[in-house]
Amino acid sequence: MTQDFSLLFAPLSADNTTLQQQLYQRVKRAILDGRFAAGARLPATRQLAKELQVSRNTVINVWTQLQAEGYLISDRQGSRITPVALPRASTASTPAMLPLAQRLNNLHSGHRLSRDDLPLRAGVPALSHFPFAAWRRALNSVLSQTPQRLLGYGDPLGESDLREAIAQHLGMTRGVRCLADQIVITEGTQQALSLCVTLLTNPGDTGWVEDPGYRGAKAALHAGDLSVVPIAVDAQGLAPLDRHWQRSPPKVIYTSPTHQYPTGAVMSAARRLALIARAQQHQAWIIEDDYDGDYHHRGEPIAAMQGMTDNAPVIYLGSFSKTLFPALRIGFMVLPAHLTARLRPALHELLRGGNRLEQQAMARFIRSGDFSRHLSKMRRLYRQRQATLRTELQRLLGEHVQLLGGDSGMHLVLQLSQSDEALAAALWRAGFAPAALSTFYLCEPKQQGLVLGYGNTSTTQIVAGVKQIQRLLDHTSGAGNASE
Amino acid sequence: MTQDFSLLFAPLSADNTTLQQQLYQRVKRAILDGRFAAGARLPATRQLAKELQVSRNTVINVWTQLQAEGYLISDRQGSRITPVALPRASTASTPAMLPLAQRLNNLHSGHRLSRDDLPLRAGVPALSHFPFAAWRRALNSVLSQTPQRLLGYGDPLGESDLREAIAQHLGMTRGVRCLADQIVITEGTQQALSLCVTLLTNPGDTGWVEDPGYRGAKAALHAGDLSVVPIAVDAQGLAPLDRHWQRSPPKVIYTSPTHQYPTGAVMSAARRLALIARAQQHQAWIIEDDYDGDYHHRGEPIAAMQGMTDNAPVIYLGSFSKTLFPALRIGFMVLPAHLTARLRPALHELLRGGNRLEQQAMARFIRSGDFSRHLSKMRRLYRQRQATLRTELQRLLGEHVQLLGGDSGMHLVLQLSQSDEALAAALWRAGFAPAALSTFYLCEPKQQGLVLGYGNTSTTQIVAGVKQIQRLLDHTSGAGNASE
Numbered sequence: 011m012t013q014d015f016s017l018l019f020a021p022l023s024a025d026n027t028t029l030q031q032q033l034y035q036r037v038k039r040a041i042l043d044g045r046f047a048a049g050a051r052l053p054a055t056r057q058l059a060k061e062l063q064v065s066r067n068t069v070i071n072v073w074t075q076l077q078a079e080g081y082l083i084s085d086r087q088g089s090r091i092t093p094v095a096l097p098r099a100s101t102a103s104t105p106a107m108l109p110l111a112q113r114l115n116n117l118h119s120g121h122r123l124s125r126d127d128l129p130l131r132a133g134v135p136a137l138s139h140f141p142f143a144a145w146r147r148a149l150n151s152v153l154s155q156t157p158q159r160l161l162g163y164g165d166p167l168g169e170s171d172l173r174e175a176i177a178q179h180l181g182m183t184r185g186v187r188c189l190a191d192q193i194v195i196t197e198g199t200q201q202a203l204s205l206c207v208t209l210l211t212n213p214g215d216t217g218w219v220e221d222p223g224y225r226g227a228k229a230a231l232h233a234g235d236l237s238v239v240p241i242a243v244d245a246q247g248l249a250p251l252d253r254h255w256q257r258s259p260p261k262v263i264y265t266s267p268t269h270q271y272p273t274g275a276v277m278s279a280a281r282r283l284a285l286i287a288r289a290q291q292h293q294a295w296i297i298e299d300d301y302d303g304d305y306h307h308r309g310e311p312i313a314a315m316q317g318m319t320d321n322a323p324v325i326y327l328g329s330f331s332k333t334l335f336p337a338l339r340i341g342f343m344v345l346p347a348h349l350t351a352r353l354r355p356a357l358h359e360l361l362r363g364g365n366r367l368e369q370q371a372m373a374r375f376i377r378s379g380d381f382s383r384h385l386s387k388m389r390r391l392y393r394q395r396q397a398t399l400r401t402e403l404q405r406l407l408g409e410h411v412q413l414l415g416g417d418s419g420m421h422l423v424l425q426l427s428q429s430d431e432a433l434a435a436a437l438w439r440a441g442f443a444p445a446a447l448s449t450f451y452l453c454e455p456k457q458q459g460l461v462l463g464y465g466n467t468s469t470t471q472i473v474a475g476v477k478q479i480q481r482l483l484d485h486t487s488g489a490g491n492a493s494e
Numbered sequence: 495m496t497q498d499f500s501l502l503f504a505p506l507s508a509d510n511t512t513l514q515q516q517l518y519q520r521v522k523r524a525i526l527d528g529r530f531a532a533g534a535r536l537p538a539t540r541q542l543a544k545e546l547q548v549s550r551n552t553v554i555n556v557w558t559q560l561q562a563e564g565y566l567i568s569d570r571q572g573s574r575i576t577p578v579a580l581p582r583a584s585t586a587s588t589p590a591m592l593p594l595a596q597r598l599n600n601l602h603s604g605h606r607l608s609r610d611d612l613p614l615r616a617g618v619p620a621l622s623h624f625p626f627a628a629w630r631r632a633l634n635s636v637l638s639q640t641p642q643r644l645l646g647y648g649d650p651l652g653e654s655d656l657r658e659a660i661a662q663h664l665g666m667t668r669g670v671r672c673l674a675d676q677i678v679i680t681e682g683t684q685q686a687l688s689l690c691v692t693l694l695t696n697p698g699d700t701g702w703v704e705d706p707g708y709r710g711a712k713a714a715l716h717a718g719d720l721s722v723v724p725i726a727v728d729a730q731g732l733a734p735l736d737r738h739w740q741r742s743p744p745k746v747i748y749t750s751p752t753h754q755y756p757t758g759a760v761m762s763a764a765r766r767l768a769l770i771a772r773a774q775q776h777q778a779w780i781i782e783d784d785y786d787g788d789y790h791h792r793g794e795p796i797a798a799m800q801g802m803t804d805n806a807p808v809i810y811l812g813s814f815s816k817t818l819f820p821a822l823r824i825g826f827m828v829l830p831a832h833l834t835a836r837l838r839p840a841l842h843e844l845l846r847g848g849n850r851l852e853q854q855a856m857a858r859f860i861r862s863g864d865f866s867r868h869l870s871k872m873r874r875l876y877r878q879r880q881a882t883l884r885t886e887l888q889r890l891l892g893e894h895v896q897l898l899g900g901d902s903g904m905h906l907v908l909q910l911s912q913s914d915e916a917l918a919a920a921l922w923r924a925g926f927a928p929a930a931l932s933t934f935y936l937c938e939p940k941q942q943g944l945v946l947g948y949g950n951t952s953t954t955q956i957v958a959g960v961k962q963i964q965r966l967l968d969h970t971s972g973a974g975n976a977s978e
Contacts, residue, residue: 042767042802078901079796080730080762092764104805105830108777109745110837112696117840126646137645146637153630161621161819162610162950197681198846208717212596213697229843233692246564261593278564280576283526293592312563318526321588335645337850346589353594356601359713362682365849366821417562466646 013050019061029064034072041081041091048093052082116232126336128443129471132272132421132463135332136391144380145334149371160370166361167354168195168342171373176328176342179376184303185313186326188344194357195364198341199301199329200226205343206262206325207234208360209353210295215261220248222450222457224271224299227264236262240452243270247277248285260294268303268312272450272461273423274415282315286322296324302332302419304385307393312418316344330372332420332465333385340364340372392420395464395472402476407483420465423447424479428486430458436482442475497534503545513548518556525565525575532577536566600716610820612927613955616756616905616947619816620875628864629818633855644854650845651838652679652826655857660812660826663860668787669797670810672828678841679848682825683785683813684710689827690746690809691718692844693837694779699745704732706934706941708755708783711748720746724936727754731761732769744778752787752796756934756945757907758899766799770806780808786816786903788869791877796902800828814856816904816949817869824848824856876904879948879956886960891967904949907931908963912970914942920966926959 017040022032040046052058055073059066073089076082082089126134152160167173173190180186196202203226211217213235219227221240231238239258241250247270248263263285267277277285289296298315306312316326329341345353375381396416403411403424412425425447426433434446437460447459460479464472501524506516524530536542539557543550557573560566566573610618636644651657657674664670680686687710695701697719703711705724715722723742725734732749747769751761761769773780782799790796800810813825829837859865880900887895887908896909909931910917918930921944931943944963948956 038797041763074792078760078792080764080766092762104832105807106832106836108779108807111693114693114837114840117843127643134646137642140642140645142637142641149637150634153626153633157626158621158624159611161624161821162618163820197685197848200844200846201681201685204844209595209598213719225843233844235697276562276564278576279525280564282564295592308558308562313522323589323592336647337645337847339846339849348588348590352590353598356598359601359709360684360688360717362684362823363821364681365823365852368849368852 013047015046015050015053017045018053018058022062022064029062030068030071033062033064033068034075037072037076038079038081041076046091048091050091051087052089052091054088113232113235116238117229126443126466128438128441129467130437130462130464130475131443131466132445132461133332133336134463134466135335135420136388136466137335138466139388139391140335141380141384144378144384145371145375148374148378148380149367151374152367152370157367160366164363164366166358166363168193168364169366169369169373172340172369172376173342175373175376179381180314180326180328180344184300184328185317186344187317188326188347192345192347192350194343194345194361195369196341196343196361197339197364198331199299199327200230202327202329202341202343203227203230203264203297203299204233205357205360206295206297206327207231207236209356210325211236211261216258218248218250218254218258218260218263218265219452220265220270221452222272222447223264223452224266224301225450227297227299228452231262231264238452242453243273243275245275246281247275249281250285250288255288255292259292260289262295262297263289264297264299266299266301267315268300268306269415269418271299271301272415272421272445272447274417274419274421276312276417277315279318282318286315286319286324289323290321294323296322297327298324299327301327301329303328304333305389305392305420306418307389307396308417321346333381333388334372334375338368338372340368392465395467395469396422398469398472399462399464399476402473403479406476406480414459421461421463424460424462426458426460428458428483430460433479433482433486434460437475437478440478440482442478444475497531499530499534499537501529502537502542506546506548513546514552514555517546517548517552518559521556521560522563522565525560530575532575534575535571536573536575538572597716597719600722601713609927610950612922612925613951614921614946614948614959615927615950616929616945617816618947618950619819619904620872620950621819622950623872623875624819625864625868628862628868629855629859632859632862632864633851635858636851636854641851644850648847648850650842650847652677652848653850653853653857656824656853656860657826659857659860663865664798664810664812664828668784668812669801670828671801672810672831676829676831676834678827678829678845679853680825680827680845681823681848682815683783683811684714686811686813686825686827687711687714687748687781687783688717689841689844690779690781690811691715691720693840694809695720695745700742702732702734702738702742702744702747702749703936704749704754705936706756706931707748707936708750708785709934711781711783712936715746715748722936726937727757727759729759730765731759733765734769734772739772739776743776744773746779746781747773748781748783750783750785751799752784752790753899753902755783755785756899756905756929756931758901758903758905760796760901761799763802766802770799770803770808773807774805778807780806781811782808783811785811785813787812788817789873789876789904790902791873791880792901805830817865817872818856818859822852822856824852876949879951879953880906882953882956883946883948883960886957887963890960890964898943905945905947908944908946910942910944912942912967914944917963917966917970918944921959921962924962924966926962928959 022029055069059069173193177190217231217236218241220243248265316324326344414423430446445461448456506513539553543553657677661674701715701720702725704727731754800808810828898907914930914932929945932940
């Protein structure tokens, strides 16, 4: 078999890549492109080296490499091209043509790329008030103390020091009754939700979500191929009717009882206990998302469902995204005591324990009291900011302005009688990022409103933001009047 | 309705909790335990305060709190207990009785809690050689430079600086052709595998895994309810037969072509291209796990399948667990170019971007050249350690000792003719942690052997470990001889 190898002999360039790299790429590309026939014997290394003005070792190294990768076979007579089965263009499908998961149809984010530096955005804590010096101190004290033992794989459920600290904090502040053993550290609430779905449900099971409700919960249930049933929320939170229990009995129920997201409703004790009782009757799990329960603004914080009764079928989820900062990506779930041993083998298969150095720093940050001090300061700050927001809204929009929530957390809902999406978009263009309430609904009728975050929004920004809202509302009603 | 409230009047103790906390807990427990009837009117605050010797405000605060939580209703006449629906013990099921996901039956980890400080454990890099000073420098340079903008939620796909740095590194060292846009930062390979399953497959689809193969891949496919089909591995890696393609056509194929885990087989170029071609014909996805491709010990590193042909249906997975340290928990996946836009909405719903400060530090660590320098040093170290391991095994177990792998990575496989699990257990008791080869198999016949990690094992430990292996093997054959 004769073969034209002239392309191999073209001069190599003097650019950044080494001569060896260039020759390697040249031969490999030619083989992959089918320009050399299978079985063709390559020119002798000595001859090629001479022509290319490189050392013979350079050519030999390239041949050795191509042989290791299976492109060449070498024997005493030299090297031959191996038969390489190239995908035929006619039958080959491109990745864009390949089928994807059906569930992608349910996983379409409606919102813009996050701009959490914009004022009035909900769910972002006061980033400029984070005690970064104290945090660096905690982190550096971990980094400076023989960190080698913390570099390898740790407990898949997370650092036991942090789990101890969280169990203690939860017991004292949230009424959660658990041992460190029941706590699983996660990358945040989203991973915890996904784990709940993986551990507790089968595809096709029914999962209840709050309507309006947290988008991430719907995504997690959809990702597990659950049948997602929206349950309306009233002034006391999730309000399932008898027909829901009868016609769409749930396998899991997602709820945020302490401060319903986004309406801010607080679920009453009676409603909580009734939900636990019916869940037990229907053998359903409750996923209790306590995303901002540390920021209760009236009286003592309301205790979690998890600790209300013995044997509550509750998985409690918490996160440091709102209490420290979102980019930390540390959250946790609390498993029921009697289930921990049964779930641990699966958790060992699915988890790798998270970033151990950050977790150790977090444990120190809690134990040193820095965490509690920060929480107290933020509670005061958020109360002030909420008061300013209320005052400004009432001052500019009138005493009769309809506001929801405020017992906890970092946002208020302003109810509107007009469409909220256009207003939210106009505010976005003006540099403010409240969310449109209607986008949190799955079912009609969708209430219209603005979810106004005050966590990461200064007093000046609150004043400017409310003024902007008033201007846009006036403009709309003005336009309406003009067209009459 | 008359009600005995005497338990309320018992003196409060002078312990650590505040009087208010004690009273709150006392009333709430009594209500939850059903000791006060619904509708019963509580004693007047003034009277109770006087009896308990606390200020009236203390009692009022407790009443307000219990009212907020829904335990009390207050009117002008005072406060009444609300009807609280307590779960009836007879019908209530405990969490231990509730049904869990069926897939848990496939998610049972066979291995002990990780002790990655033990010598001969596979998959752990040389922790004591990690350039911690350089890493702290990178991290502190991020922490000291206006970190506020990095505290909030970032791009759900990860920091663009890191994605740029990874794309460049992959192009230069692994032959991966991609833009930063195609890269998704994950918490590690396990999360990347789980994402592949969520994005590409439906429950009941067929997923191929290597046999023997990586346990985490099987777990990820099982967690997505795939039908897991083991495909035998030969000296060139994954070796599917025609009958596999015909009878169990895959939706996804998991493979580690550069250094098959655990056998160390290198997939030839011909086999790679054939696999790509057949995957395209069958509209299947290939998940290429390049877990230790940066540590190639012979010639140039073998280029990844991802960059071999245009339009290869390949998702490439990489991780910094082996190149930096496992507890960092940073990995990544490379999506096909034409698919990135289509998958982004779902990824935005499922991901929250990871720890931004660590990602920025990682980007600096790569750009400063510290990463490349570390890789070069580790390559030399691992080559020396592998050579020592080979020499010792041949010296003590004989020239004819059967070893697999070694072209890449941080482990060798010692083939055995006797059962490996008892030997591995005995070595564990002696303080060494090689894995038993047979435990990586799903199908018979299971080859027996030891997976000997040399990454985190010093020369002295290697010498001691091989001596221990020899002793245990001698003991076994000695015992065998004695019983003849």
